Amino acid sequence: MVQQLDAVPARPESGAGGSPVLEYLEGLLDEYQTLDDGHVATYIPELGQADPSRFGICLVTVDGHRYAVGDTDVEFTIQSISKPFVFGMALEDRGRDAVLARVGVEPSGNAFNSIAVDATSRPFNPMVNAGAIVTTGLVGNGAEGTTFDRIRASFARYAGHPLAIDERVYKSECATGDRNRAIAYLMRSFGAIEGDVDAVVDAYFRQCSVLVTCVDLATMAATLANRGENPVTGGRALAARHVEHVLSVMSTCGMYDYAGEWLYTVGLPAKSGVAGGILAVLPGQLGIGVFSPRLDPRGNSTRGVKVCQRIAADFELHPLRFQPETGTAVRRSYHCANTRSSRMRSRAEETLLTSRCGSVAIYELQGDLFFGSADRLFRTIVEDRDETRYVVLDCKRLGTVDPSAALIVRSLRAALDASGCRLLLADVVVPEWTIGLDAPSFSNADAALEWCENQLLDSQPAIVTTRSSGRSSSGLRDQELLEGLTADELAAIERVSLMRTVERGEVVFHEGDQADSLCFVLSGLVSVRLPLRADRPLGSHSLDAAPRDRQVATLGPGVAFGELAVLDDGFRSADVVAEEPTVLAELAIDELRRLDSHHPELITKVYANLARNLAGRLRRANEQVRTLAQ
Numbered sequence: 001m002v003q004q005l006d007a008v009p010a011r012p013e014s015g016a017g018g019s020p021v022l023e024y025l026e027g028l029l030d031e032y033q034t035l036d037d038g039h040v041a042t043y044i045p046e047l048g049q050a051d052p053s054r055f056g057i058c059l060v061t062v063d064g065h066r067y068a069v070g071d072t073d074v075e076f077t078i079q080s081i082s083k084p085f086v087f088g089m090a091l092e093d094r095g096r097d098a099v100l101a102r103v104g105v106e107p108s109g110n111a112f113n114s115i116a117v118d119a120t121s122r123p124f125n126p127m128v129n130a131g132a133i134v135t136t137g138l139v140g141n142g143a144e145g146t147t148f149d150r151i152r153a154s155f156a157r158y159a160g161h162p163l164a165i166d167e168r169v170y171k172s173e174c175a176t177g178d179r180n181r182a183i184a185y186l187m188r189s190f191g192a193i194e195g196d197v198d199a200v201v202d203a204y205f206r207q208c209s210v211l212v213t214c215v216d217l218a219t220m221a222a223t224l225a226n227r228g229e230n231p232v233t234g235g236r237a238l239a240a241r242h243v244e245h246v247l248s249v250m251s252t253c254g255m256y257d258y259a260g261e262w263l264y265t266v267g268l269p270a271k272s273g274v275a276g277g278i279l280a281v282l283p284g285q286l287g288i289g290v291f292s293p294r295l296d297p298r299g300n301s302t303r304g305v306k307v308c309q310r311i312a313a314d315f316e317l318h319p320l321r322f323q324p325e326t327g328t329a330v331r332r333s334y335h336c337a338n339t340r341s342s343r344m345r346s347r348a349e350e351t352l353l354t355s356r357c358g359s360v361a362i363y364e365l366q367g368d369l370f371f372g373s374a375d376r377l378f379r380t381i382v383e384d385r386d387e388t389r390y391v392v393l394d395c396k397r398l399g400t401v402d403p404s405a406a407l408i409v410r411s412l413r414a415a416l417d418a419s420g421c422r423l424l425l426a427d428v429v430v431p432e433w434t435i436g437l438d439a440p441s442f443s444n445a446d447a448a449l450e451w452c453e454n455q456l457l458d459s460q461p462a463i464v465t466t467r468s469s470g471r472s473s474s475g476l477r478d479q480e481l482l483e484g485l486t487a488d489e490l491a492a493i494e495r496v497s498l499m500r501t502v503e504r505g506e507v508v509f510h511e512g513d514q515a516d517s518l519c520f521v522l523s524g525l526v527s528v529r530l531p532l533r534a535d536r537p538l539g540s541h542s543l544d545a546a547p548r549d550r551q552v553a554t555l556g557p558g559v560a561f562g563e564l565a566v567l568d569d570g571f572r573s574a575d576v577v578a579e580e581p582t583v584l585a586e587l588a589i590d591e592l593r594r595l596d597s598h599h600p601e602l603i604t605k606v607y608a609n610l611a612r613n614l615a616g617r618l619r620r621a622n623e624q625v626r627t628l629a630q
Helices: 020-032 043-051 079-094 094-099 130-136 144-159 167-176 178-189 195-209 216-227 240-253 256-265 302-314 347-355 373-382 403-417 445-456 487-496 591-598 602-629
Strands: 054-061 066-070 271-272 277-282 286-291 330-335 362-371 389-400 421-428 498-502 507-509 517-523 525-529 550-555 573-576 582-588
Touching: 020 066, 020 178, 020 302, 020 403, 020 573, 043 167, 054 216, 054 373, 054 498, 079 094, 079 130, 079 167, 079 195, 079 240, 079 271, 094 216, 094 525, 130 144, 130 178, 130 195, 144 195, 144 216, 167 195, 216 240, 216 277, 216 286, 240 256, 240 271, 256 302, 277 302, 286 302, 286 573, 330 373, 362 373, 362 445, 389 403, 389 445, 403 421, 403 498, 421 445, 487 582, 487 591, 487 602, 517 591, 582 591, 591 602
Parallel strands: 362 389, 389 421
Antiparallel strands: 054 066, 054 286, 271 277, 277 286, 330 362, 498 582, 507 573, 517 582, 525 550, 525 573
16 A cells, blocks of 8 residues: 655653553453454455554543554555544635535434435435535535545645545446446436536545545544644644534444444544545544554454444543533642742751652642543643652642542552652542542642651751651750850740640730740641631630631741840741641740840841841741642
């Protein structure tokens, strides 16, 4: 057979990373490889030479990604699969009303080569031979030789590269095509065809003899799924306004006298060809191409029908189930280089986390998750995991997750596990879809991010860190606010500080309390919470409003809180609550000021450390706002 001409490379198929879609297609190929029902077409003698064992499956998504298994590069003639594309060309060249005046859109219930017409003497639809020959005659500007040139150029835009003709099949069609010639002359007698009937029939034979591969079919289907724009090349193959008309006729008429059962069991707009190809479209998501020459009694590929039935059922792709918006599921993504958890860290910890800034990736999900959007999510994460050790899916804006999407997310977890990366979930609203996922789940993305940071710090024994219960700091000398103080100055502060032990859930101070001291965390963990209830009086010690509070920060050993009291004598701006048993050193501001008479440089050093810490926090806050605003 003639080889492809000037092929445009498709985007690489997804094999790396354990793609669940590719693995699934390989399973289908293995399962139906032994299905030997049916026979190759012989009414066109050259088609009878096809190897009945050939079998390929290809799926192309609307973002141009390809999954191909089996004999997907073997060429075969497009045959009747050409019909919906030629129908689309006729709509563009002549307009909808002019085409419908000559060809109907009703299912015929008859075989593809039926000569039946409707009450107005029109062929029932463009998918049977009579209607297809009429639409071929409507393509082009009427000048000699322009019809097939227009068809061939259009096919190339759908497939993404020029397509050749199988001259042997073309000649075989010409030699045995008397029924189609008879149909064409009958259509001319009804006024549906004008001009040279033999030229129209010749163009029809040529369009059916165009060579394609399984990958070509899937790409052409994906172009229809993408509203007429080729997702691989970006070229326009059909005006978007005509795509719905083409898909409508494919839905009701594309599988001939099997169309009703196909629509019921599969639902995808589809078209078959007697060379063994089947093309199916899931609007907005993907295109499917299957090639296997053995045909059932209706002239459809036996294996192709089975494959499409299984794909539609296993991934719940019936378009009448729901028509989703399948834009990207990722609202935004960022690494811990751009934003951190609300946990306040020591300078040593911050330095280490900065050096490991690519280790944690957060993906904010949005909308509903279906097959197409979940597949894109899988590829986005797997292809972007170079240095990543932890992947957090922030699900607070995620809606419905259908079973096919849940299956792909489980495969994502397995793929990440295999690469030494861990998947975490945050803010899952409806947890049913996570059953069997076996991924840690957190109340929000901040908690998940803090957990990841802790794991990174725990993996570095050289870092002196005291975040966990049962581990204590070395004392006040580890406090950043007291950095640079002499041993005498530290001892002086320790003498006037009050050592406090607070239990988990105990309030250290409340919003509205007098700001007359600052606290150094020696061990344990506290959280800073901002009450949101408007009816809570300032200074109230009631925690009834806790469910409405917003946790804005957590602090561990080496970090001070309440330090703004050094600058003014105002009131506390938030609650501070112990998250676990915690040891504090509380320093009254009056005591700090009295130390100035014996240690005149002490307060200057504290002010300098305080300014540096506040400046660092402001820079990090600005960077986080910038990241989240993008």
